[in-house]
Amino acid sequence: MFYNCSVEPITRLKLLTDQMHLEPAEDQKPVCFTPKQQRETFVHPAKLPNGQNIKLLKTLLTSACERDCYYCPFRSGRDFRRATFKPEEFASLFINLHHAGAAEGIFLSSGVAGGGVRTQDKLLDTADILRHKLGFRGYIHLKIMPGAEKAQVERAMQLADRVSVNLEAPNTERLARLAPHKTFLEELLQPLKWVDDIRRSQPAHRGWNGRWPSSVTQYVVGGSDESDLELMTTTQWLHKNVRLKRAYFSAFSPIRDTPLENKSATDPLREHRLYQASFLLRDYGFELEELPFVEGGNLPLPTDPKQAWAQRNLQEQPLEINKAERSELLRIPGIGPKGANAILKARQVNKLRDLSMLKKLGVVAERAAPYVLLDGQLAPAQLALF
Numbered sequence: 001m002f003y004n005c006s007v008e009p010i011t012r013l014k015l016l017t018d019q020m021h022l023e024p025a026e027d028q029k030p031v032c033f034t035p036k037q038q039r040e041t042f043v044h045p046a047k048l049p050n051g052q053n054i055k056l057l058k059t060l061l062t063s064a065c066e067r068d069c070y071y072c073p074f075r076s077g078r079d080f081r082r083a084t085f086k087p088e089e090f091a092s093l094f095i096n097l098h099h100a101g102a103a104e105g106i107f108l109s110s111g112v113a114g115g116g117v118r119t120q121d122k123l124l125d126t127a128d129i130l131r132h133k134l135g136f137r138g139y140i141h142l143k144i145m146p147g148a149e150k151a152q153v154e155r156a157m158q159l160a161d162r163v164s165v166n167l168e169a170p171n172t173e174r175l176a177r178l179a180p181h182k183t184f185l186e187e188l189l190q191p192l193k194w195v196d197d198i199r200r201s202q203p204a205h206r207g208w209n210g211r212w213p214s215s216v217t218q219y220v221v222g223g224s225d226e227s228d229l230e231l232m233t234t235t236q237w238l239h240k241n242v243r244l245k246r247a248y249f250s251a252f253s254p255i256r257d258t259p260l261e262n263k264s265a266t267d268p269l270r271e272h273r274l275y276q277a278s279f280l281l282r283d284y285g286f287e288l289e290e291l292p293f294v295e296g297g298n299l300p301l302p303t304d305p306k307q308a309w310a311q312r313n314l315q316e317q318p319l320e321i322n323k324a325e326r327s328e329l330l331r332i333p334g335i336g337p338k339g340a341n342a343i344l345k346a347r348q349v350n351k352l353r354d355l356s357m358l359k360k361l362g363v364v365a366e367r368a369a370p371y372v373l374l375d376g377q378l379a380p381a382q383l384a385l386f
């Protein structure tokens with residue numbers, strides 16, 4: 001049940017944003033918060049999909065939750081001080097923070113209280129008040145609750161710039177080990193499918209600012225002993241079939257007084273490797289089978305996955321920078337989509353003959369050097385190896 005709380009709003013906001021640093025949303029600038037700062041910081045610097053940097057308020061509408069996900073600090077029955085806002089109350093607090101310059105956008109989630117449908121309605125009402133009563137035209141990222149209905153998903157898409165459904169795990173079996181009362185297909189995957197159905201079936205009806213919102217998801221990495229292969233298989237399916245914009249990977253970290261409190265934390269480097277691999281699938285034309293999984297279905301931790309692929313495939317057969325297709329250039333470590341485009345443009349004018357020319361085009365030349373030929377010649381860094 002949502003319950004009234006007499007604690008003053010800013011104190012409540014701090015209670016609700018505590019632990020929200022665990023929830024990745026948008027691209028956050030790396031900020032090293034002390035535990036005390038983590039408790040007191042409710043606005044995070046974030047980079048939006050359009051590249052804009054904003055102060056993002058990440059919070060819950062309520063930290064009361066009737067579910068009991070094994071990894072979650074907000075799980076039902078856990079003893080800690082909870083707090084709740086009513087939609088009008090929260091919208092008014094946020095708009096005041098916004099007008100004071102303290103927050104430019106919002107990531108709004110919630111514990112499940114009174115069922116997924118009722119909880120979703122509270123989130124929707126909050127966003128609706130912000131957009132239509134208070135005239136807020138900034139960034140809103142709305143969470144879709146497990147159990148939400150299709151009409152609610154569509155309403156969320158009319159109000160938000162981004163919507164998200166946290167899958168938490170890559171499949172039904174793994175989810176059962178993390179959140180036994182969530183259903184993978186019906187409660188979590190289905191809403192992501194609805195988002196894409198709505199975008200496809202109503203191309204003329206768009207969101208509040210003329211575009212349908214993007215959709216993202218999040219996994220708790222290592223919480224269910226899943227492999228990187230399982231995570232990447234689901235991620236690739238989501239990119240291809242429901243046009244997921246982005247998967248977020250959150251390394252499992254044990255929380256006191258939860259069933260997984262004695263489980264070891266996941267190495268944050270694994271989280272980093274998963275991001276790198278997901279970008280290879282999404283932006284670099286790699287297929288799942290090409291990722292350099294090792295025994296057990298995990299990515300090697302010591303090496304960037306693109307580097308590992310290049311060591312296996314390009315070390316003996318370096319690519320000629322002046323002739324390679326764009327898709328081939330993207331396989332070379334140190335060359336991203338912008339660098340590949342710059343190379344294609346530059347070589348129409350001049351042959352690329354040395355690493356300094358690549359550097360000027362935005363390529364990390366030292367990383368590319370072992371895998372390229374420049375006008376038929378090995379790059380100097382590569383020659384040094386011989």
Ligand code: SF4
Binds near residue numbers: 066067068179
């Ligand atoms: S439903 Fe959400 S808030 Fe509730 S226990 Fe599960 S992860 Fe936590």
